[in-house]
Amino acid sequence: MANEEAGDSVTMKKAPRRKSQNLPEIESTGQSGLVSVIVPTYNRGYCVNKSIESALAQTYRDIEVIVIDDGSTDNTREVIAAAFAGEPRVKYIYQSNGGVSVARNHGIRLARGEFMALLDSDDIWKPWKTELQVRVLQERSEVGMVWTDMEAVNPDGQMIAPRFLRKMYGAYRWYPDDESLFHQSFLLSNSDKEHSSMCPPGKVCIGDIFSPMMMGNLVHTSTILMRRDRLACVGFFPETFRHGGEDYPFHLRTCYEGPVAFVDVSSIFYRVGMRDQLTAMDFDLFFAMGYLKTIRPYLNPGRRSITLSREMMQTMMGRAYGWIGCALFERGKQKDARRFLWESLKYQFWQPRTLITLFRAVMPRWFDTLMLTGYRTVKGMVKPASAEAGG
Numbered sequence: 001m002a003n004e005e006a007g008d009s010v011t012m013k014k015a016p017r018r019k020s021q022n023l024p025e026i027e028s029t030g031q032s033g034l035v036s037v038i039v040p041t042y043n044r045g046y047c048v049n050k051s052i053e054s055a056l057a058q059t060y061r062d063i064e065v066i067v068i069d070d071g072s073t074d075n076t077r078e079v080i081a082a083a084f085a086g087e088p089r090v091k092y093i094y095q096s097n098g099g100v101s102v103a104r105n106h107g108i109r110l111a112r113g114e115f116m117a118l119l120d121s122d123d124i125w126k127p128w129k130t131e132l133q134v135r136v137l138q139e140r141s142e143v144g145m146v147w148t149d150m151e152a153v154n155p156d157g158q159m160i161a162p163r164f165l166r167k168m169y170g171a172y173r174w175y176p177d178d179e180s181l182f183h184q185s186f187l188l189s190n191s192d193k194e195h196s197s198m199c200p201p202g203k204v205c206i207g208d209i210f211s212p213m214m215m216g217n218l219v220h221t222s223t224i225l226m227r228r229d230r231l232a233c234v235g236f237f238p239e240t241f242r243h244g245g246e247d248y249p250f251h252l253r254t255c256y257e258g259p260v261a262f263v264d265v266s267s268i269f270y271r272v273g274m275r276d277q278l279t280a281m282d283f284d285l286f287f288a289m290g291y292l293k294t295i296r297p298y299l300n301p302g303r304r305s306i307t308l309s310r311e312m313m314q315t316m317m318g319r320a321y322g323w324i325g326c327a328l329f330e331r332g333k334q335k336d337a338r339r340f341l342w343e344s345l346k347y348q349f350w351q352p353r354t355l356i357t358l359f360r361a362v363m364p365r366w367f368d369t370l371m372l373t374g375y376r377t378v379k380g381m382v383k384p385a386s387a388e389a390g391g
Helices: 048-056 074-086 100-110 130-140 170-174 228-234 247-256 282-298 310-330 334-349 352-362 365-390
Strands: 002-004 031-041 063-070 089-096 114-116 145-153 159-161 184-188 200-208 225-227 260-271
Touching: 031 048, 031 100, 031 130, 048 063, 048 074, 063 074, 063 334, 074 089, 089 100, 114 130, 130 145, 130 184, 130 225, 130 260, 170 282, 184 260, 225 228, 228 247, 282 310, 310 334, 310 352, 334 352
Parallel strands: 002 089, 031 063, 031 114, 063 089, 145 260
Antiparallel strands: 114 225, 145 159, 145 225, 184 200, 200 260
């Protein structure tokens, strides 16, 4: 394992903090065939080794793993050093805490491969993931990035759902099947001896999904594999998104730059319910503001045209403002909430949740509290009565 900075048993080098706008350009060419796997981690000494091991266990062997420790204060450094001290494919870097985007961007700057993959330090790859995706990119030169579905598991590794992508990302409700998203598909066979180690054949869907991505994220980060030349066009992760949601602008830019591919198999184990995962409830306002901030630049008439229908565009904007307004109201910011809720209704009037929240936001706080108390009292009385009738 290659290490950089000063420590008792590990030599590491602290990474300089850089702002996104000052990051250098990404070179469009890399070492042919090499896959650079970037693993950002923070205080995950209890699970990071399994993620790294899953990258090293790939049937596609031409891999380098770049672990960016974003200022961990637990035993992350020690457990990685103990497990991978003799592994030349693993490079461990320690930096001052700057957030996951800063960590990923540092890894991107160090990556040498023709291909780049991202692996969160609580996710685990299935052994054939990289082999499958490299083959897709090698066979379809127009595709700049490929992603897959994922299998959800609990912290103990027990399966929750064999297919979790559509459940996790709400934007899929606008696209109930692959045909509504992609313009072509084919079956990737693995019957030849060269690829006999791969998973069962999966359907590969290819398309230009920039416009559908405006409705919300459709891509899960730990499942992707990108060409370096596409990455050079996309650039780095936004470092101002410190509280989550940084993946969406990155993936939206990826889709803006050209065709992408989806393989209809679950190539990773996505762990749900980890003690340090961000939740929508905790960071709802940050996600909501980040969504509006992300889509706004693409609404400029000078940018590439969006092919969504007028109705979908109205829905998109209405929900963007409504999401922020509801999140602000939950934080007790009634005046700011009213402004965003009114703006939301200008785009799309019939939004029951937005209308109810606006009504609550214009009422005195004591009246809203009284209504909530009454609602909860009635709800509590109705539930036992319903249960008794059912029994």
